[in-house]
Amino acid sequence: MNPITTMLETSGDKKAWVMAVTSGKGGVGKTFVSANLAAALAKRGHRVLVLDADLGLANLDVVLNLYPKLTLHDVFVGRCKLEEAILPAPGGFSVVLAGSGLVEYSRLTxxxxxxxxxxxxxxxxxxxxxxxxxxxxxxxxVLYALSLADDILVVATPEPTSLTDAYATIKVLATQQRRRQLRLVMNQVARPGDGKGISQQLQQVIDRFVSTPAGDPVKLVHLGDIPSDPSVRQAVQKRQLLLESLPGSAAALAVKAIAGRVDALLERV
Incomplete structure (x- = not known):
């Protein structure tokens, strides 16, 4: 069981829903999804925080155009309290940013x-x-960060290398963490419906070759597609949230729809 879940259930504290956003390979838009999904959830009236869990190679600050004086590294070494490292972000949510280029976080001590x-x-x-x-x-x-989450959202693109690495990630999570269900968002999709078709094909491969150590099947829940949209590149180059700069764009509307599905998942828990 998630150690944090056990701790909070024992204490009786109210518990946020922890969702890890991950990917098998870099460059698929994982941080873009994290930041804009947070903004979409905040616009739905929720208190949201994004923790940059990419220890040592962080770039959430770049996406949000933030220049933090204190980071997660400062919290870890006792230079500041956690409250001092929490920053307001554009889009109405909060962030705790990590440092970049810190070799001490390249392995899990x-x-x-x-x-x-x-x-x-x-x-x-x-x-x-x-x-x-x-x-x-x-x-x-990365695997330890994922182990702390209630839910895992895998971001992939239609390219073969991305899908191969997404499959490898799903297999590891099923075998090592006994994850029986994971979420999938397909980014940079060329045509409506392509992502769902790819998700179904990936599920067929998972059904054949992946199960938990107990033999349980692993289900991949397709939360939606984000279309290939030039407005995304514009927002990233300007270091702006897409939901703030171009909220009516096709990609922004897709992220809002995904946020609605995430909310629906939580309501059923």
Missing amino acids: PEVRDKFQSVVASLIPRYDYVLLDTGAGISDV
């Missing part, structure tokens, strides 16, 4: 594990949603 868990546990009672913007791939640091 017991100290990093304990401090990471403590930070997430401290954030959960304060928000409705905590989104973990993880690194790409299946390093031990």
Whole structure:
């Protein structure tokens, strides 16, 4: 069981829904999805925080055009309290940003594990949603961040390399963390319906080759597609949230629809 869930259930504190946003490979728009999904959830009236869980290679600050004086690294080394590292972000949500180029976070030490868990546990009672913007791939640091989440959202694009790495990530999560259900968002989709078709094909492969150690099947829930849209590149180059700069664009409307489905998932929990 998630160690944070056990801790909070014992204490009786209200618990946010923790969703980790991850990908098998970099460059698929994972951080773009994390930031804009947070803005869409905030616009639905929720208290939302995004924690940059890409320790050492963080770029959430770039996407949001923020220049933090204090980061998660400062919290870890005791230079500041967690409250001092929480910043307001454009879009009406909060963030805790991580440092970049910090080699000490390239592997999961017991100290990093304990401090990471403590930070997430401290954030959960304060928000409705905590989104973990993880690194790409299946390093031990990424897998530990994923283990702290109630739900995992995998971001992929239609390219074969992205789908292959997404499949590998799903397989590892099923076998190592006994995840029986994961969410999928297809980004940069060329035509309506393409993402759903790809998701179904990926599910067929998972049905044949992936199960939990107990033999349980693994279900991939397709939350929606984000179309290939030039407005995304414009927003990223300007270091702006798409939902703030071009809220009526096709990609922004797709993210809003995904936020609605995320909300519906939480209502059924």
